[in-house]
Amino acid sequence: MKRVYVNEEWCLGCHLCEYNCAFANSGEDYMPKALKDKTIYPRIQVEEGDGVNFAVSCRHCEDPICVKSCITGALSKEDGVIKVDTDKCVGCYTCIMVCPYGCVMPAPDGHVIQKCELCTQNACGEPACVKGCPNHAIVYEDRG
Amino acid sequence: MNYVIIGNSIAAVGCVEGIRSRDKTGSITIVGDEPYPVYSRPLISYLLLGSTDEEHMKYRPDDFYEKNHVKTYLGRRAEKVNSAAKTVTLEDGTVLTYDKLLLATGSKPFVPPMAGLDSVPEKFTFMALDSAKALEAALKPASRVLIIGAGLIGLKCAEGIADRVGHIDVVDMADRILPSILDEEGSAMMQKHLEKHNIRFFLSDSVAQFTENTAALKSGKTLDFDILVVAVGVRPNVELAQQAGCEVSRGICTDTSCATTVKDIYAAGDCAKSYDITTDTDRILALLPNAHMQGMTAGANMAGGQESYTALPMNAIGFFGLHIITAGCYDGEAYITREPGVYKKLITKDGLLKGMILIGDIARAGIYTSLIREKTPLSTVDFDLIKEHPQLMAFAKKDRKIKLAGAKQEGDA
Numbered sequence: 001m002k003r004v005y006v007n008e009e010w011c012l013g014c015h016l017c018e019y020n021c022a023f024a025n026s027g028e029d030y031m032p033k034a035l036k037d038k039t040i041y042p043r044i045q046v047e048e049g050d051g052v053n054f055a056v057s058c059r060h061c062e063d064p065i066c067v068k069s070c071i072t073g074a075l076s077k078e079d080g081v082i083k084v085d086t087d088k089c090v091g092c093y094t095c096i097m098v099c100p101y102g103c104v105m106p107a108p109d110g111h112v113i114q115k116c117e118l119c120t121q122n123a124c125g126e127p128a129c130v131k132g133c134p135n136h137a138i139v140y141e142d143r144g
Numbered sequence: 145m146n147y148v149i150i151g152n153s154i155a156a157v158g159c160v161e162g163i164r165s166r167d168k169t170g171s172i173t174i175v176g177d178e179p180y181p182v183y184s185r186p187l188i189s190y191l192l193l194g195s196t197d198e199e200h201m202k203y204r205p206d207d208f209y210e211k212n213h214v215k216t217y218l219g220r221r222a223e224k225v226n227s228a229a230k231t232v233t234l235e236d237g238t239v240l241t242y243d244k245l246l247l248a249t250g251s252k253p254f255v256p257p258m259a260g261l262d263s264v265p266e267k268f269t270f271m272a273l274d275s276a277k278a279l280e281a282a283l284k285p286a287s288r289v290l291i292i293g294a295g296l297i298g299l300k301c302a303e304g305i306a307d308r309v310g311h312i313d314v315v316d317m318a319d320r321i322l323p324s325i326l327d328e329e330g331s332a333m334m335q336k337h338l339e340k341h342n343i344r345f346f347l348s349d350s351v352a353q354f355t356e357n358t359a360a361l362k363s364g365k366t367l368d369f370d371i372l373v374v375a376v377g378v379r380p381n382v383e384l385a386q387q388a389g390c391e392v393s394r395g396i397c398t399d400t401s402c403a404t405t406v407k408d409i410y411a412a413g414d415c416a417k418s419y420d421i422t423t424d425t426d427r428i429l430a431l432l433p434n435a436h437m438q439g440m441t442a443g444a445n446m447a448g449g450q451e452s453y454t455a456l457p458m459n460a461i462g463f464f465g466l467h468i469i470t471a472g473c474y475d476g477e478a479y480i481t482r483e484p485g486v487y488k489k490l491i492t493k494d495g496l497l498k499g500m501i502l503i504g505d506i507a508r509a510g511i512y513t514s515l516i517r518e519k520t521p522l523s524t525v526d527f528d529l530i531k532e533h534p535q536l537m538a539f540a541k542k543d544r545k546i547k548l549a550g551a552k553q554e555g556d557a
């Protein structure tokens with residue numbers, strides 16, 4: 001399975017992945033229109049530390065505890081991608097309680113959750129975060 | 145192989161998924177007394193709130209039973225289990241035989257004896273889709289609602305109907321709300337929040353006498369009401385297990401393989417006990433993720449697997465936009481953060497994170513939960529950092545490589 005993997009040595013902490021994620025999921029086709037003067041709610045988050053930065057997004061786990069714990073059946077795994085059905089989700093945040101990576105977050109309206117779906121559900125079609133990463137600090141590949 | 149499952153809810157679904165992960169062809173039969181395909185029970189309050197509907201409450205897609213080759217008897221009650229003959233008899237006399245049986249009978253509302261209760265015409269419990277529908281039919285914009293019980297179910301009910309009725313009074317014997325998951329400070333914070341929404345609390349109190357429309361409390365107060373909801377707690381459905389000879393102490397006793405003490409009978413979900421890793425005891429954990437995962441393990445083992453299930457008590461629940469996440473046990477040294485709208489308590493003992501209460505700031509809470517579940521020695525993480533905010537930065541670089549870069553755990557091939 002292809003996944004987004006992190007090369008933390010290369011991460012500049014530039015946050016471009018966050019902007020590209022927010023843009024890809026905005027439904028807009030012009031970045032300034034989608035993001036200018038707006039608070040962004042990306043599904044990938046850069047952690048910044050003492051000389052170390054890295055971007056964290058859903059690991060699409062083999063045995064996903066978020067899916068097993070979901071109280072509504074809104075989370076499911078199809079073809080290796082963990083997806084959320086936002087019509088079923090009621091925003092109880094059980095998945096946020098169990099995700100060991102901290103990669104599920106409330107959607108901006110607070111009534112449902114959001115998470116990385118590897119850009120399979122938006123027009124991008126492949127992870128926008130990886131595509132736009134200037135330093136290959138995140139890569140989309142199969143490491144077994 | 146011939147599998148029979150009694151109960152058609154979350155643990156049953158987990159069991160079907162567990163069985164089918166190993167056995168694609170064995171025959172599976174589910175008997176459930178509610179006349180619906182499996183639905184998410186916690187959503188009954190969201191149904192009244194108007195944020196979901198019956199279609200979206202379905203816990204699994206419509207083709208779940210067909211795809212998994214499950215035969216169902218819905219709207220039918222199992223009356224008897226004969227563990228010697230390995231049969232289950234339904235209320236209409238149908239006899240099913242089994243090789244492996246799962247008891248997934250869940251729990252029922254506990255209605256304690258209360259003087260005058262029989263004289264109350266509009267009284268409800270809040271456990272099932274039918275009870276929610278019945279309550280909904282009785283609601284009127286001016287209704288005065290009295291809820292007995294300030295626990296999770298009573299208060300979820302209150303949230304669900306608060307905007308649809310005149311006012312809500314909640315009475316509980318306990319001196320604070322949500323005592324099963326919160327400490328005193330957390331309870332007080334949530335109570336204040338709920339009081340802003342048309343809800344009054346009468347704590348350390350109970351009903352001495354009901355009439356048709358009044359409740360005289362032990363404290364001497366009298367509350368008028370049109371609609372009564374009794375939500376003081378739940379009791380596991382263990383009668384079939386007892387009849388079959390399984391050991392029961394409050395809940396059905398199971399080992400970590402989810403087997404009961406009777407051969408070829410398993411139990412999972414709210415009717416069963418599970419092993420709580422944080423208190424080192426067998427307990428009933430009436431929680432949905434627990435029911436699903438215990439059911440999955442039971443199913444896998446009924447189909448010849450060797451899986452083991454241990455549980456972590458944990459709750460994610462919100463009221464009117466204020467969210468709570470709790471996990472583990474609260475015995476130990478506390479680290480507390482207070483900010484406007486936020487209360488956060490982390491409990492450590494013996495160098496481990498043992499429990500937590502998060503109100504208002506639940507971001508990335510699962511990082512804490514996994515420290516509790518994995519019993520990660522806090523000496524191996526930067527606890528000062530992670531105390532402030534859950535983050536992967538607090539883990540050692542080699543652990544981050546495993547988590548984020550696909551590196552293998554030492555000892556793994």
Ligand SMILES: Cc1cc2nc3c(=O)[nH]c(=O)nc-3n(C[C@H](O)[C@H](O)[C@H](O)COP(=O)(O)OP(=O)(O)OC[C@H]3O[C@@H](n4cnc5c(N)ncnc54)[C@H](O)[C@@H]3O)c2cc1C
Pocket residue numbers: 071092150151152153154155156175176177178185186187188189220221222223248249250251270271272296297300301381384412413414415429430431432433435460461
């Ligand atoms: C209002 C409410 C809110 C909740 N909120 C949450 C929440 O936010 N998070 C959370 O984790 N948990 C929550 N829960 C708890 C959660 O719903 C349960 O833990 C979960 O449903 C347990 O699943 P189960 O399969 O063990 O049993 P149940 O869901 O109780 O189902 C058991 C089924 O078996 C049937 N049955 C029993 N005896 C027989 C028989 N003899 N023959 C045939 N059928 C039988 C019952 O009618 C029932 O349909 C909530 C519960 C309620 C009521």
